[in-house]
Structures are given as C-alpha cells and as structure tokens.
Amino acid sequence: MNVTFTYSYSHNVVPPRCRLPRTVREHDGLITVAIRDIPAEQAPVAIISRNTSAPTHDPVEYRTFEGCLWTNCKMFACARDNKAEGGPNSTHRLPEPEISLLTDSVTLSHWDQGIYVGAYQGKAGIAEYLERWARDRIIIDGLLYLPVGEPMYVVMTFGLSNNHGGTSLHCTDHLNPNIKDSSYFSILEHEQASDYARSVAANRGDTIKYSDDPGIDFQVLIPEAIRWKNPRRGVPA
Structure with missing residues (x-):
C-alpha cells in the first residue's frame, strides 16, 4: 500500500544581501511511502493471549515477523486497550492513500496514524521520519499491524x-x-x-x-519468538 504525504517544513535561508540565516516555512514537501503487504504465512501467529478478567474482549494474536512481535490492535499492559477508539475489540485503522501534513504549526501531527514530528526537522528529516513510520507497519489480510513489546x-x-x-x-x-x-x-x-x-x-x-x-492467559505457538531471558536464570525452559 502506498501513502502519499504532502507536508510543511522549516529551514534556514540566507536572504540576498544578508549574512544571517532566517527560518523560512515551506509547504512543498512531498513523499510517497510504501507499507508492506505480506502474506500471513510470512508472519505466523506466535502467541495468543486472552484477557480472563474481560471475557468480552477478543483474543489477541501476536504475529512474529523480522524478529519482532506485531498486533493489529492497540495494546495496554499486554491486553486490548479499553480506551482505544472504537472500543477494545477494534483494530488499527488503515491510513488514507493521501495524507496532508500542511500546517503553520511547529509540529506536524496526525494522531490517528501515530504521526508527530517537528517542522524543524527539515524536508529531508521529515521524509526520513515518514519512511520509518511506513517500515513500522505491515498489512496482513487487509489488517494493519504495528510492532509491540514482548509480553x-x-x-x-x-x-x-x-x-x-x-x-x-x-x-x-x-x-x-x-x-x-x-x-x-x-x-x-x-x-x-x-x-x-x-x-x-x-x-x-x-x-x-x-x-x-x-x-491474562498466554498460548505460545512458537516458543522461539519468546526472547526475554533473565541473565540470572539463563534461557527460559
């Protein structure tokens, strides 16, 4: 999936016949980034968690991909976030194909998609930020997944x-x-x-x-995906 951003940024310019730079706001930032759409078998389900204190919450599937765990929902303390927009059983919202970050504010933000970057980063810095944003997202069977910490x-x-x-x-x-x-x-x-x-x-x-x-009850389907080990106890058995 490609997402095209238009964005504002600040940079320093030395005007003609001047010696000191001045901060100028530009609005011509443009970049298209790609969110990877991968088959489910490339990111198998490694862990299934069930919130036993909230039986109406759907189970959470942790998928493993590129050495990380990923979920398609907002998490809080290893459980579905009760404060997630749309309720705890909602999934991450796919971004629109075109997103405008044009603003005169000191920050460029799109809270729905977790974007928050300072205009002072400049044209190239903001472009790098948006490329990293895209790398931290994958799409599986039409659902958006983000990396999460290991439970x-x-x-x-x-x-x-x-x-x-x-x-x-x-x-x-x-x-x-x-x-x-x-x-x-x-x-x-x-x-x-x-x-x-x-x-x-x-x-x-x-x-x-x-x-x-x-x-919370955990069902571990791929033990190799569990990486935490206490150096005092060694590798988990």
Whole structure:
C-alpha cells in the first residue's frame, strides 16, 4: 500500500544581501511511502493471549515477523486497550492513500496514524521520519499491524508490607528501571513467576493482599519468538 504525504517544513535561508540565516516555512514537501503487504504465512501467529478478567474482549494474536512481535490492535499492559477508539475489540485503522501534513504549526501531527514530528526537522528529516513510520507497519489480510513489546510477567509490591499494599503478579511488555530484573519472567515461566511471587509475599508478610493471577492467559505457538531471558536464570525452559 502506498501513502502519499504532502507536508510543511522549516529551514534556514540566507536572504540576498544578508549574512544571517532566517527560518523560512515551506509547504512543498512531498513523499510517497510504501507499507508492506505480506502474506500471513510470512508472519505466523506466535502467541495468543486472552484477557480472563474481560471475557468480552477478543483474543489477541501476536504475529512474529523480522524478529519482532506485531498486533493489529492497540495494546495496554499486554491486553486490548479499553480506551482505544472504537472500543477494545477494534483494530488499527488503515491510513488514507493521501495524507496532508500542511500546517503553520511547529509540529506536524496526525494522531490517528501515530504521526508527530517537528517542522524543524527539515524536508529531508521529515521524509526520513515518514519512511520509518511506513517500515513500522505491515498489512496482513487487509489488517494493519504495528510492532509491540514482548509480553512478560512481573512481580510487583505495593505499600509497606504486612498486607499494607500487597504483592501481585502482573503482565507487562517493557522493563521498568525501578524494578529489579529478577522480578521479571518470560511467559514460558508462569510457574516460576508464581513461586517467586509467593516467596516475596511470604517475606513481606502479605498473607491476605496477594495475587498470582495476572488476568491474562498466554498460548505460545512458537516458543522461539519468546526472547526475554533473565541473565540470572539463563534461557527460559
């Protein structure tokens, strides 16, 4: 699928008989980028997740392609985003064949398609941004897919211990620098994650406020697509 952008940009120009450059706004930016349309077999389903705390939400299929995971819906904490436009069961919207980014604003934006770039990047810089935007999208069977983080388990604690706050097992798709690596587990390590959560809860005295149910079930179809490993534990079994 080709998408043609017209866009504005800023650049510095030294006017005739002047020595100092001045910032000038131009509106002649034009570029056509290609979003790859690939057959489903090139991006097989690696993981299927089901939100057990929201049974009306459709399952999410994570496809693997070029070493990344991709989904056709907006995600939040490894689940369908309840705040997605059109509801949690909606899918990403395909872009229009022609998109105008002509503006006098300092930024060029198209929130529906996740575009946000400063006019100061210049003609070439904005063109490079839009080419990267296109590379981060693929189309499979008429649906738009975007790359997402790998789902993981994380054990989190809250409050001051002894049932003030508590201990619980959650799902996440990114590492929080405020949480130590040993608290993270791949989705192939659910049993280990539960054992660790129970151990942390016991050490804290969280006998009541404790949960090892992350609210999401994962079915792993391609184990090789699971790349997270804790260096202290080695490769997930």
